Amino acid sequence: MSGPPLPAPRGPLSEAVVQALRGKPLPVVDVDGADPYGDDLQLALHCCYELHYRGFDGVDADLEWDPDLLRLRVELERVLLAALRADVEPSAAVDAEIEALLVEPVGPDLRGLSHHLKREGTLEQLREYVTHRSVYHLKEADPQAWAIPRIGGAAKAGLVTVEHDEYGSGRPERMHSTLFAEMMTELGLDAAYGAHVDRVPGETLAEVNLMSLCGLRRSLRGASVGQFALVELTSSPGSERLVRGMRRLGCGPAAIRFYDEHVEADAVHEQVVRRDVLAPLLAAEPDLAADVVFGIRAALFLGDRLQERLLGAWERGESSLLQPLPAAA
Amino acid sequence: MPDPTRIVLTDDGPALVRGPVELDLPDGTRVRSDRAVTAVCLCRRSKRYPICDTAHRRKVRHEEDHG
Known part of the structure; x- marks a missing residue:
């Protein structure tokens, strides 16, 4: 098998993309009026983007550059970007934005x-959380790698320093995506790339789609760096809480190791992103400031939607997934 | 002569050291870090001392949070 199976469509947009990926002509679809954050549009975008990562089992790899699919993708992105630009307050004050994140x-x-997971979350909720996060972490750092050829000078060197660490500094067993897969296995979850896409809602796909959207568009390189900065600036304290939650729940060492590694890794990545990426990038290209803040705020906005989706489901005593997980082995 | 070791002292947090480093602590233990850059805790609030864990950050009591 050369990639994950194609996901099940969730509406006319994702149905059209899946049809095209099966080798049929792309049906005519109307994107106007689609819910920009809804499951259908987000899954359609996810399928378009995955052609640039690992593709799908049985799908022609050259569909990555199919003009009809690219045209539809740009239409979907137009709808999503218009919604995000309307929902996110614009600002070009990068320093103030960073200061606020460091409190x-x-x-x-x-x-x-x-x-929640530190204090009182159940093991099943932790397994759901990891399932949602797997859509990104099994390709951790890949969406941000698109930014490397799009920026220059000291900012490029700084970005590569962080990416190199994410990819295990040359040691495959230390790649963060590998550590994440080992955590999934210890939690009794299928760690295969793309295994859980059919289970996760549009809120989960939207976070990762924003990374791919900004990474694949040179005009949004500032937003790509902003989104990356947000992750690196905020993940260390959150990872510490997840470590404590996992210890409380009696998780094994391979499970704890992923977030444990991120407490230290992201404490230093924060420093490198601020000093060696953002500062030289904005010195060289000051016009990118508003896009850096847009990347931060759009990622925060989508992160809040995902958080409310999960906490809301759990408060109602329900699963946050569209399909249940198999019981842990 | 080799290049001097450069240590970046930040105004708000750790010292940044390039390359693999070994840190010898007063109690005789040695901590090794293989990262390209290591953040060494100077505020001594880190739960992973001598490695920074962002414990130097300003804390405010708050009702809402992200993450």
């Missing part, structure tokens, strides 16, 4: 996925 909220009743 750590504390208190007993903070609402957040990592706070």
Whole structure:
């Protein structure tokens, strides 16, 4: 098998893309009026983007550059970008944005996925959380790698420093995607690339689609770096909470190792992203400031939607997934 | 002569050191880091001392949070 199976369509847009990927002519579809954050549009975009990563089993790899599919993808992106530009307050004040992210909220009743999983989340909720995150972490750092040829000078060198660490600094067993797969296996989850796409809602796909959208468009390179900066600046304290939650739940060492590694890795990545990526990038290309903030705020906005989807389902005593997970072995 | 070791002292947090480093602690233990850049804790609040864990960050009591 040369890639994951094609996902099941969730509406006319994703149906059209899946048809085209099966080798049939791309049906005519109307993107106007589609829910920009809905399951159908997000799954359609996910399928378009995966052609640039690992593709799908049985799908012609050269469909990556099929003009009809690319035309539809750009139409879908237009709808999503218009919604994000409307939902996200514009700003070009990068320093203020970063300062705000470096303040750590504390208190007993903070609402957040990592706070919930640290305090009281169940093992099943942790397994669901990891399932959602697998859509990104099994290709961790890949969407940001698109930005490397699109920026120059010191910012490029800084970005590669962080990416190199994400890819295990030359040691495949330390690649973050490998550590994530080992955590999944220890939690009794299928760690195959793309195994859980049919289970996750549009909110989950949207976060990763934003990374691919910004990575694959040179005009949005500032937003790509902004989105990456947000991850690196905010993940260390959240990872520490997940480590504590996993210890509370009695998870094994391979499970804990992924987030444990991110406490230290992202503490130093924060410094490198601020000093060696953002500062030289904005010195060389000051006009990118508004896009850097857009990348940060759009990622925060989509992250909040995903968080509410999960916490809302759990508060109602339901699963946050569209299909249940097989029971842990 | 080899290039001097450059250590970047940040105004708000750790010292940044390039290359694999070994840190010898007063109690005789040695901590090794193989990262391209290692953030060495200077505020001593890190739970992973001598490695930075962002514990130097300003904390505010808050009702809402991301993550």
